[in-house]
Amino acid sequence: MQNYLEYIAIIGGGIAGLTLGCTLLKEGIPVVIFEKMSEETSHGAAISLSSNALRLLDRLDIYSDLKTKSFVHSEASIQGPQKKICAFRTPEVLTTRRQTLMSLLHSRFLNLGGDICYDHALVSFDVKKCEATFSNKKKYNFKHLAACDGIRSSIRDTFFPANQNPKYSGYSAWRGIGKSALKSIHFALGPRGHVVSYPINNDGDVSFVAVRKEDFQFKESWKEPGSLNNLLDDFSTYDSSIFPQLKDGVSLYKWGIYIRPPLQSMILKNITLVGDAAHPMVPFLGQGACMAIEDAYTFAMLCKHKNRNFSDAQNIYDLIRSERTKKIQKASMLQGKIYHMKNPMLVFARNSVMKYTNIPGNDLKRIHDYDAHKEVLNFS
Ligand SMILES: Cc1cc2nc3c(=O)[nH]c(=O)nc-3n(C[C@H](O)[C@H](O)[C@H](O)COP(=O)(O)OP(=O)(O)OC[C@H]3O[C@@H](n4cnc5c(N)ncnc54)[C@H](O)[C@@H]3O)c2cc1C
Numbered sequence: 001m002q003n004y005l006e007y008i009a010i011i012g013g014g015i016a017g018l019t020l021g022c023t024l025l026k027e028g029i030p031v032v033i034f035e036k037m038s039e040e041t042s043h044g045a046a047i048s049l050s051s052n053a054l055r056l057l058d059r060l061d062i063y064s065d066l067k068t069k070s071f072v073h074s075e076a077s078i079q080g081p082q083k084k085i086c087a088f089r090t091p092e093v094l095t096t097r098r099q100t101l102m103s104l105l106h107s108r109f110l111n112l113g114g115d116i117c118y119d120h121a122l123v124s125f126d127v128k129k130c131e132a133t134f135s136n137k138k139k140y141n142f143k144h145l146a147a148c149d150g151i152r153s154s155i156r157d158t159f160f161p162a163n164q165n166p167k168y169s170g171y172s173a174w175r176g177i178g179k180s181a182l183k184s185i186h187f188a189l190g191p192r193g194h195v196v197s198y199p200i201n202n203d204g205d206v207s208f209v210a211v212r213k214e215d216f217q218f219k220e221s222w223k224e225p226g227s228l229n230n231l232l233d234d235f236s237t238y239d240s241s242i243f244p245q246l247k248d249g250v251s252l253y254k255w256g257i258y259i260r261p262p263l264q265s266m267i268l269k270n271i272t273l274v275g276d277a278a279h280p281m282v283p284f285l286g287q288g289a290c291m292a293i294e295d296a297y298t299f300a301m302l303c304k305h306k307n308r309n310f311s312d313a314q315n316i317y318d319l320i321r322s323e324r325t326k327k328i329q330k331a332s333m334l335q336g337k338i339y340h341m342k343n344p345m346l347v348f349a350r351n352s353v354m355k356y357t358n359i360p361g362n363d364l365k366r367i368h369d370y371d372a373h374k375e376v377l378n379f380s
Helices: 015-026 051-059 063-068 098-111 155-157 229-236 288-303 310-339 343-357 359-369 372-378
Strands: 007-011 030-036 044-051 071-079 084-097 115-117 120-128 131-134 140-143 145-147 169-180 185-189 193-199 205-213 251-260 272-273
Touching: 007 015, 007 071, 015 030, 015 098, 015 288, 044 051, 044 098, 044 288, 051 063, 051 288, 051 372, 063 084, 063 098, 063 115, 063 251, 063 288, 084 098, 084 205, 084 343, 084 359, 098 115, 145 155, 155 205, 155 272, 155 288, 169 229, 185 310, 205 229, 205 251, 272 310, 288 310, 343 359
Parallel strands: 007 030, 007 145, 030 115, 071 185, 145 272
Antiparallel strands: 044 084, 071 084, 120 131, 131 140, 169 205, 169 251, 185 193, 193 205
16 A cells, blocks of 8 residues: 555546645645546636636746637627627636646646546545545545545535535536637627637637526536537527537537535535535636635645644635635626526616626626735735
8 A cells, every 4th residue: 555644635636636736746745636537638628717816827837838828818798699788808817728727737746746646536535544445446545635526526425514415507508619700708698598708729719608598407517418500599599600610510518507505614624625526616707717726726825834734724724715715606606697687677787787887897806806825824
């Protein structure tokens, strides 16, 4: 049996797990990642990252490479299903292929001397012994366990208080990537749905996520294929030019969006939940990965500042991160309601606020201005 007694074990080598691994190694704290897949993979096509995450990636020396491979925005535009509503300046947002971010985090982790054990799906964890058993029958003991195992975290389901059964939100989402001349973030709003599109590089690749209210329940999977005809049917009331050019045979996916209520706590004994495992959220504000990066950075820096007293680090982590992520979970739900309004009076009021005030931009700025690095220093 390999000796990991002084290590933090990270379950899940996604955005949260790799960010946590990089930050811990950078601070000289021993860590090992266990990932159930057989290699580094990434589902979900594209992702947008705002300054609250970008400034942390910069501290991990990833930002400048990421920037050259991505699209950096300062503008967004909004329309109804057919007609333009307004355009406005946004705080810096970078959009990219999820795979680009994952590859950069992965390389950084390996360059820092990190170790990833692939084909290791966690099947059980003995809290008393801090011992994990994997599907390949291997067992290891650690000092601490960081659960970065994503939206359907088995660690959250096993160890954290019940009533967390996911509820179908009533919405499905489509995603895909095609070609278009679009050079900014574009929203097409409702009723009962919305489409967000953005370029992810300077080669004309444009990603979109299209959300709509459904009468039937859809499966929660990012890998469920859908057809172009069904997509266009679902959004037949929208101006079809909101979508990039999608050739026959292009990969399109459709899945159901589920809601999970916030947990009372993100820590338990020697387990710390990080990223989607701690606070799955609906994707309407594009902050899930940003929160995963903030969580991971915060926990690692607290471990450093508390001289590897993981229990002290956990308590402060829970205090800081529960408050921040609950706010963002709520704001994401509210954003969905704002996007999908159908009452014509409310739609008129919403469009006027967007057109004539800075309120939406200021709300976003408050979220993006958060600096997890400074927050940790306040508690050190
Ligand atoms: C359509 C859509 C669009 C989105 N757009 C954005 C966006 O624009 N901006 C943004 O910030 N966020 C966005 N998000 C959210 C974002 O993708 C997630 O919040 C983010 O991926 C969470 O990272 P994570 O590491 O916590 O989980 P994941 O990325 O899901 O990683 C979990 C990892 O754990 C592994 N794993 C699971 N179980 C086990 C096990 N038992 N043993 C070992 N390994 C295991 C998995 O294989 C995986 O590698 C979007 C989400 C969706 C659905």
